[in-house]
Amino acid sequence: MRPGVGAACWLVAITAAVVASFAYLQLDFGSLIRADSRAQMLDYAGSFFPPNTSPAWLAKLWQGALETLAISAIGTLLAALFGAALSLLAAGRLGGMAKSACRLLLNALRSVPELVWAALMVLAAGLGPFAGTLAIALHTTGVLGRLFAEALENTPPEPANALRQAGASATTAFLYGTLPGVIPQWLAYTLYRWENNIRMAAVLGFVGAGGLGQMLHVTLSLFQQSKAMSVILAMLAMVLLVDALSGWLRARLG
Template identity: 50%
Template sequence: MINPQANPWFRWNCSVCWVTLGLVLLTILSFWTLDLQLGRLFSVDSAKRMGRFLGELLSPDLRAIFLHKLWIAGLETLAMSAVGTILAAFFGLLLAIPASKSHANDPAHWRFLCRLVLNGLRSIPELVWAALILISAGLGPFAGTLALALHTTGVLGRLFSESIENAPQGAAQALRVQGASESQVFLYATLPTIIPQLMSYTLYRWENNIRAAAVLGVVGGGGLGQMLAFHMGLFQMQETSSILIAIILLVVLVDTMSYVAQRLMSR
């Protein structure tokens, strides 16, 4: 008679069952700990308040003086995201080169140190960076730009290092055989093959930074987000509606620009 417990498939199924049971118990415990009151969320009073709130949002503020302020804040948000992304791409590439494993002559301690820096920058969200920088830099777009640059440097540095490691090594090995230095190998063999991928990563992060720049205004990072936090705090729904529309239009604009740029690079 075959012992089912000796069957690897049976043991694997048992492991899956235990893991699934554990996840279900954790989910139930999470709902119980959070004390979610779904009845209040779907009550008649909540529906009335939400309807009144949405009704106020459907009438945006279109005064010329407010639209002018909105235009200035939108340009500020766009500049914050662009400058933060450019700085992050530059410093991310500088850290990605020694952090990658493609250079056999690079000391291991430099690789470990650069990866540690990238992990540290990436693990701290933009909002936390902005809150820390506000202590020394004060309110305004400067703190928001630095927060975007620091976090995005960690993200792009990790992506860039993986691109460098996965780049084709045929041309690089040929240059090494000819006696070229590692810097020459990177400039003339590795970099030309990965530029489209680096640009794609950078444009993608620029799209994300537009959204993040709008959120950073909540902690005083400047731009549309700061206007949004101010008017929402005063429950001025007409102005809030105009700001939300401006953020959506700005995100659509950057997405379109990124798409066109990627299509041009792929030709």
């Protein structure tokens, strides 16, 4: 089959799949452009303005932002520590059986979304930031453990081998020959995941995991749109600030 014919077949197949998806879901996009729908959406959007900026509410927002930041930071730190430990097994440093078992564990941890982990942790540990911290730590351990293991596998073995030939122990060769080469990558991966976990920590509150997300869920449930808008702006400001800080740190590490 000629390349052009194969590409045309794939295009037709993808188009058919998209059309079948629209038909199966029975999406009614016409309802979005009707006059009454537009009016309702505009009225609802207008109810979010102006944001609530009362001192008492801003103080609660500050506390919620700190709680969200703490959930993401502690969860990421725990994940980095456990991920670093598990990456030694996943990289095959302690044998093939340990490598297979650890990779299976890491795959299982990261295949479960943070929201599902949070729902489970809320049942196990109760409502509040502890459940959110555990949910982020569990999922991120799977992600960082795999990334850390790949960094170990791609590290040149010559420095560690030279130390071993000079009489150093396996631990010493790893600490002084292998670890210095992967630490910058590990830190960059950790900071990048922290950026993602800031956003996720704000979302986990919808299942009772604390922070700004829980405040947003409560305000929307009580139809307090002006307060909800101030929470959304606080979340946006926090994410932009952390993104800028993390990007600066990763640029310095690079």
